[in-house]
Amino acid sequence: MRIPPFHREISWQRFFAGFFLGLIFGWLFFLFHFGTVHEKLILQIGNQSTEIEKNEKTIEILREDQDEQNRDNEQLLTVQDIHINFINQEEVKLSELTLHELRGSLESELEEVRSRNIETVFASHDFIIKSVENKTFIVNDKRYKLKVRQLLLYTTVEIHVEIVLAE
Numbered sequence: 720m721r722i723p724p725f726h727r728e729i730s731w732q733r734f735f736a737g738f739f740l741g742l743i744f745g746w747l748f749f750l751f752h753f754g755t756v757h758e759k760l761i762l763q764i765g766n767q768s769t770e771i772e773k774n775e776k777t778i779e780i781l782r783e784d785q786d787e788q789n790r791d792n793e794q795l796l797t798v799q800d801i802h803i804n805f806i807n808q809e810e811v812k813l814s815e816l817t818l819h820e821l822r823g824s825l826e827s828e829l830e831e832v833r834s835r836n837i838e839t840v841f842a843s844h845d846f847i848i849k850s851v852e853n854k855t856f857i858v859n860d861k862r863y864k865l866k867v868r869q870l871l872l873y874t875t876v877e878i879h880v881e882i883v884l885a886e
Contacts, residue, residue, distance in 0.1 A: 796837045800875045801829050806868055811882045820858045821882065825865065828854060832876055841872050851878070855885050862886075 803822050805811075813821075828851065832840055840847070848867045856863045862885035869879040 796874060797834050798832050798837060798840055798872075798874060798876050799834075801826055801833060802875055802877045804877070804879045806879055806881045808882065811884075813882070817858050817861075821856055821863060821865075824856045824858070825851065825878075825880070829876065829878070837872060837874070840876070844870060844872060851880065 803825050805818060805821070808818055829847070832847065848870060851865055851867055854865075856865065864883045864885045865880040866883060867878060867880055869877075871877040
């Protein structure tokens with residue numbers, strides 16, 4: 720079997736010359752296009768990495784500021800509100816008005832604690848308990864003493880007391 724001598728025909732020579740020139744131009748076009756796209760991507764990645772580094776530094780600075788502010792705020796926490804719960808209000812069977820007046824008297828007794836630093840209030844919590852327990856509250860010509868069963872200190876002071884009739 721013999722391969723036909725196409726290399727001598729001018730039409731085939733033009734075809735192969737055009738094919739190889741097209742191949743070379745196509746390869747050069749691909750390299751140029753790939754290079755420009757690659758260069759743009761490298762610049763974009765560089766810009767994004769510098770922006771990420773800048774944002775990470777900003778986040779770190781903001782976290783440090785927030786941690787410092789949280790430490791300062793913990794030291795400066797103050798008592799905002801006072802809640803009083805009567806443990807044995809059902810057993811004593813006092814009227815709502817009497818309970819309201821007792822609660823108001825106790826809140827006025829503890830009013831000095833409001834807007835004070837929590838650390839200061841905690842340091843004097845024994846004094847607060849003794850002042851509540853040693854005071855006799857007079858409501859409707861009856862004397863009542865309160866015994867502190869639980870005292871919770873935070874931005875809200877919650878005090879659980881037991882009502883006892885005084886002699």
